Amino acid sequence: MSDPTRAQRASSFGSRAAAYARHRPDYPRQAIEWGLSGAAATPRRVLDLGAGTGKLTLGLAGLGLDVTAVEPDPEMRAELARAVPSATALAGQAERIPLPDADVDAVFVGQAFHWFDVPAAMTEIARVLRPGGVLVPMWNYEDESVPWVAEFTRLGRDGARRPASTDDLRQSAHAEFEPFESDRFHHTHRRTAESLLETIATYSMVIVSSPAESAALLTRLREFLASNPETAEGEFDLPLITLALRARRR
Ligand SMILES: C[S@@+](CC[C@H](N)C(=O)[O-])C[C@H]1O[C@@H](n2cnc3c(N)ncnc32)[C@H](O)[C@@H]1O
Structure with missing residues (x-):
């Protein structure tokens, strides 16, 4: 995190926490289930890391799992506590997780793995995961195989929007984990032109620009x-x- 712009972007979301909660999409149930099925035994206790306002936390809690959410930003955490009161919300970072060793069966990361110091975070995630547990980073992207969406994202990209490509992140190797597998899941986000612009206004690139x-x-x-x-x-x-990516802890 030596690049100040990157650090600034990673910590920018709290200033738009309410808009984030209102305008960002959730995650498809099939993607969550695919992630869970990568564990050696059926997960019961899961961590949502970099949980933000609880978009992924809500999907995990909806499957009846015992969910702890860790999020550094107090304003994002306040939205999460409102959206998913059944989850335990804790202050913390991926590189220093406030949980004991071998505490959870799965660690999910929605739209946040690219903000982590990945080698340090994977070591820390391995510490809190039980052997046979699974790490599941996932991201929502606009489906650029649809022509108007491709044109819209091209117009919106305006330079480097994503700090690391998911292809690079998929190659992240760590001694405590099997290699990452990946899969893709289609879904949709109901929008109007104005609400789609509200979504775009919650992107870190837009929050930190003038x-x-x-x-x-x-x-x-x-x-x-x-x-x-x-x-x-x-x-x-x-x-x-x-x-979605998934890697089993050895
Ligand atoms: C784009 S938001 C994603 C939030 C949520 N997981 C979702 O899917 O909507 C990225 C989140 O990662 C958090 N974050 C940034 N750096 C982090 C780090 N090093 N450890 C844990 N969380 C971090 C931010 O505070 C922010 O809430």
Whole structure:
């Protein structure tokens, strides 16, 4: 985390916590179940790491699992406590997890693994995971196989949006883990043009940019959505792909 922009982006979300809770998508149940099935025994106690406002926590709790959520930002944690009161929400970081050794059967990470110091985080995750347990990072991406979505994301990308590619992260090897496997799951996020712009405004790249830069970006995207037949009026389904990784702890 030596690059100040990267550190700034990683810690930027709290200033938009309520909008994040309202406008970011959740995760498909099939992706969560695929992750859980990577463990040697059926997981019961799971950790959601970098849990934010609880988008993934809610999916895990909905499967009847005993969920602990660890999140460094107090404003994100406050939203999480409101959204998923059944989960135990703790302050903490991936590189220093406030749990004892061999405490959980699975560690899930939604849209946050790329913000971690990955080698240090994998060592710490291995410490809290029981042998045979599973680490499951996942990300939601716009499905760029759909032409209008490809054009929209191209217009919105505006330089480096993602701090690390998931292909690179998939190669993250660690002595305590089997190699990562991956799978992809289709789902959708019901949006209007305005609510999609609200979603974009919760991206770290937009949060840390100057007011003039983010206004210019949102204007460019608003003009595109107004001119595009699929998004010009009313509600539409934004096609998403959830990319999930899983690696079993040795
Ligand atoms: C894009 S949000 C994802 C939140 C949530 N998991 C979700 O899927 O919506 C990234 C989250 O990672 C957290 N984060 C950033 N660096 C972290 C670290 N080193 N350890 C744990 N969490 C971190 C941020 O505070 C933020 O809440």
